[in-house]
Amino acid sequence: MRIGELAERTDTSRRLLRYYEERGLIVSTRSANGYRDYDAAMVDRVLQVRGLLDAGLPTRIIKQVLPCLDKPRSIHFPDATPEMLATLERERDRMTERVRCLTRNRDAISDYLDAVRSYVP
Numbered sequence: 001m002r003i004g005e006l007a008e009r010t011d012t013s014r015r016l017l018r019y020y021e022e023r024g025l026i027v028s029t030r031s032a033n034g035y036r037d038y039d040a041a042m043v044d045r046v047l048q049v050r051g052l053l054d055a056g057l058p059t060r061i062i063k064q065v066l067p068c069l070d071k072p073r074s075i076h077f078p079d080a081t082p083e084m085l086a087t088l089e090r091e092r093d094r095m096t097e098r099v100r101c102l103t104r105n106r107d108a109i110s111d112y113l114d115a116v117r118s119y120v121p
């Protein structure tokens with residue numbers, strides 16, 4: 001598929017897709033006319049990248065963990081350094097705290113809605 005279709009299917013701008021490719025997060029081939037051509041699997045890959053970015057991971061870390069997200073899930077990190085592992089642990093802990101905060105906020109909103117609805121005839 002061409003970049004426009006990938007952009008539409010993932011709700012991601014073409015500019016951002018080019019950036020992902022530049023960073024090595026997604027790959028394309030080039031047709032004879034120079035247009036980018038993406039495999040259908042890139043839809044899932046872009047969604048994974050976006051999810052990891054939304055979780056707060058930097059692209060340099062995402063590039064390292066993306067191979068672990070492919071199937072089959074055989075995890076092999078020949079270049080895992082203590083620094084990278086420490087970074088991933090910090091990011092995981094930060095995500096855990098964000099999940100706790102989001103859960104508290106969701107529960108508070110639910111309680112508020114329940115209270116308001118109990119007063120509405």
